[in-house]
Amino acid sequence: MLSAGAPEHSVDVLTAPAHLRPWFLCVLARRIGGAQAEHAVRARIQANSYACINVISEGDVEWAGRPLPRVFVAGPFSRSVETVAPGALLSASLVMQPWLLWPLLRVNAESVADGVVPVTLEPRVHQALDAVARTPADHAARTELWTALGQALGAPPPTAPALALDALRSHGLEAAAAACGFSSRQYRRRFQQILGLAPARWLRITRWERAVSQFASTHPHGSLADVSINSGYADQAHMTREIRELTNSTPGQLRNAMLAGKESWSLEPARVRILQDVESARN
Structure with missing residues (x-):
């Protein structure tokens, strides 16, 4: 529970260990408490290329006037969006590669882009994210989260689908499509399904x-x-x-x-x- 002396609004950034970085970037553990909890806190989520698994441990977050689910996937976002926390809050957001949504949760990245999808997490991962939301500075909680995520990836872990991203950046869509053996239309469709x-x-x-x-x-x-x-x-x-x-x-x-x-x-x-x-x- 949030105590009266809790910081008004803080975000701990927990960077993923090196062996998990092909899949996960970081966890954002957000806390709203103290005097700030008496007022609605607005936050702007900027356009980004990532997906997030989110666990709201205490409190609520609203988007477009509606409360978000307790556990959900969001992003990537092609535009900025505003959320509102009407009071005290404890939450954790696991930032990950969007292509991982399908092997990990059987969720298509395209269906999540610019939106929110409720999900059910593997119990150990859910519990670990909840623990980090509550005590982000606890070394044991962090270690358990990274261990749980490594286990959830399975063996061997999933690999990123081939999209020739370097060719896309340097030479454009047609070159990237050719490198993958697709027509431009096929490449565009596959790209959006995988990365959202x-x-x-x-x-x-x-x-x-x-x-x-x-x-x-x-x-x-x-x-x-x-x-x-x-x-x-x-x-x-x-x-x-x-x-x-x-x-x-x-x-x-x-x-x-x-x-x-x-x-x-x-x-x-x-x-x-x-x-x-x-x-x-x-x-």
């Missing part, structure tokens, strides 16, 4: 996720033009247009929010992904 987003939308969102990793590491008055080029945009105006469409905010507004530590927790998965990629490249 159309290829063009996925490219735009993953490009914006690359920009996120740089927002928190640049000076408040640093060059957004450099960020835009390093993230794959044609120029700063291109980045501003796309990010405004995806998030309803400008790059400057997002960077300032991240540097101030405000309302940026939904951006953590993208930042974690980049850090993991950098770490892998060094090793």
Whole structure:
């Protein structure tokens, strides 16, 4: 239970251990308590390329005026959405690759995109996520969660379907389709079934996720033009247009929010992904 002295609003980011990173990115353990629990807390979930398994241990979360299920899958999201926690809250969100939804839960990523689907989890995984939601700093709870997830993957664990993502990024849809032995139409359909987003939308969102990793590491008055080029945009105006469409905010507004530590927790998965990629490249 949340105590009177609980932090008003905190999010613990638990990064997945190296051996689970092909499938899972992190867990976001969110707590709302103290004086903040007396008021509704609004949160904006930014457009992202990931799926999340969510467990609400205490309290409620509303989306579009309706309470969300206690256990559900959400995302990926092609646009930003707003949720509301009307009071105290304990929840845990397991951020994962969307293609894993089918082998793990028999849920098609396309059916979850931009929406919510109630699910029943394997009991050990459910209990472990609930424990992390309640006591995210507990080492034993974290260890049990990663162990339970590793067991749930099975042996051998599932592998990512071949979609020639490097070819898609570098040479476009037709090249990626040819690399996979599909027509462009077949590739587009398979891509959306597996990752939940159309290829063009996925490219735009993953490009914006690359920009996120740089927002928190640049000076408040640093060059957004450099960020835009390093993230794959044609120029700063291109980045501003796309990010405004995806998030309803400008790059400057997002960077300032991240540097101030405000309302940026939904951006953590993208930042974690980049850090993991950098770490892998060094090793």
